[in-house]
Amino acid sequence: MLDTKFDEYLEFPCSFSYKVVGDACETLADNVVAVVQKHVPGDYVPSTKTSSKGTYHSISIRVTVQSKEQVESLYMELAAIKGVKRVL
DSSP states (O other): OOOOOHHHHOOSSEEEEEEEEEEOOTTHHHHHHHHHHHHSOSOOOOEEEEOTTSSEEEEEEEEEEOOHHHHHHHHHHHHTSTTEEEEO
16 A cells, blocks of 8 residues: 555545546546546546647546545556556
């Protein structure tokens, strides 16, 4: 697990926003939603932005998280998606 201080700064449950930056790919948003669905089932409509050169996509998604562990698990699983460069 990650050694974060989310539990000191957040009161759970709470709304938490993830931004996933990865290679421009038609399936990136679907892959992000699939990972989130495993942890927090629901209807998600992520927003997608394309970089100025069209090389990267940035996917933003808001999730209601229940614990520090859930926040960290999502960070790690989102980062493991093929083509993902950063999770913010």
